[in-house]
Amino acid sequence: MSSLVALIADDTRVLFEHLSERGLSSDMREVRSAEDLAALAQRHDSAVLLAHGGSAGLGPTTSEVWADAAALGETFRNPRVYAFACETVGGANSLGARSVAAGIRVFVGHDKPITAPVPKEARGALSEVATAIVEAFLNGEDDTKRLRDIAYDAHEAVSEGVALDVQVNADGDFWMRAKLHVQLAASLDVCRRTE
Numbered sequence: 001m002s003s004l005v006a007l008i009a010d011d012t013r014v015l016f017e018h019l020s021e022r023g024l025s026s027d028m029r030e031v032r033s034a035e036d037l038a039a040l041a042q043r044h045d046s047a048v049l050l051a052h053g054g055s056a057g058l059g060p061t062t063s064e065v066w067a068d069a070a071a072l073g074e075t076f077r078n079p080r081v082y083a084f085a086c087e088t089v090g091g092a093n094s095l096g097a098r099s100v101a102a103g104i105r106v107f108v109g110h111d112k113p114i115t116a117p118v119p120k121e122a123r124g125a126l127s128e129v130a131t132a133i134v135e136a137f138l139n140g141e142d143d144t145k146r147l148r149d150i151a152y153d154a155h156e157a158v159s160e161g162v163a164l165d166v167q168v169n170a171d172g173d174f175w176m177r178a179k180l181h182v183q184l185a186a187s188l189d190v191c192r193r194t195e
Contacts, residue, residue, distance in 0.1 A: 003046040003138050006031045009060050012050035012084065018127040019048075024135055034066040038075045046080045048134050053085025053109070055095050069095055073102020082108040082137045084130065089189040096191035106142045110187040125158040129184055144190045151185030 005025040007016040020028045027044065031037045041047060051058040057068035067075060072095075081104050088109030089096035096107035132154035133147060141147055 002044045003027065003048070004029065004040055004044040005048045005134070005138075006037060006040065006050065008037070008049055008051035008058065008066070009085075015084070015127050015130050016050055018124075018131055019134055022131060022135070024131070024138055034071065037066065038071075041075045041079070044079060046082075046138055047076060048082045048084060048137065051083060051085045053083055053088040053095060055087065055093065057095060058083055058085055058088070069098030070102050072099040073104055077103045078105050080104075080106040080108070080137070080142060082134065084110075084114070084134070086110060086113045089191055094191070096189070100191045100193050105193050107191040108137055108142055108147065109189060109191075110184070111189050112183060112187040114184050114187055126184075128158045129154045133184070133188065142190055142192070144188060147188050147190070148185050151188060152182075155182065155185060 003025045004027045005016070005019055007013060007028075007030045016028070016030075019025070025048070027040070029036075029040060031040065037049075049058055051066075052060065052062045052064075054062065057065035058072070059066040072081065076099075081099070083096070088094065088111075089107065090111030091097065094109075094111070096109045099107050129151055133151050136147060136150045141150070
């Protein structure tokens with residue numbers, strides 16, 4: 001099974017580099033345009049898109065959308081897609097549900113904000129939790145409960161000996177690092193095409 005991991009949003013670079021070091025995908029690309037993404041998509045069964053998201057679509061920033069649901073469905077006709085991006089699933093009008101209706105077979109995403117400015121010393125632990133999700137997805141896992149369990153297990157593993165009381169700021173709301181890890185897991189959801 002061939003897979004793509006595409007860096008679309010520069011502020012996900014730490015995770016992209018972590019995934020690259022792990023060698024989870026043979027095709028790790030920095031993507032700089034919607035056209036580049038479309039050209040790469042046709043060669044893969046699965047794709048992980050590290051981007052900014054929302055109901056409008058995915059892109060390099062919150063205000064710049066490269067691919068809406070119709071474009072994603074056309075670009076990724078039949079593959080499985082994991083959008084590591086905020087607020088891409090959750091209800092019939094979500095980006096994930098509309099992308100599945102437009103042609104994607106399985107869309108994994110998050111129904112809440114999943115990022116926050118994280119102190120440098122905490123990035124490794126957060127990357128480990130996200131990497132566990134990505135690795136499971138690339139290995140074929142696309143069940144909501146199992147993906148959440150994998151993320152919770154990764155959180156438990158990296159939490160041993162790590163200060164989880166470091167505060168990180170998310171849109172004015174101070175979260176403890178533990179809350180950010182749990183938010184990453186709890187917000188996971190899957191939209192899938194019914195055959």
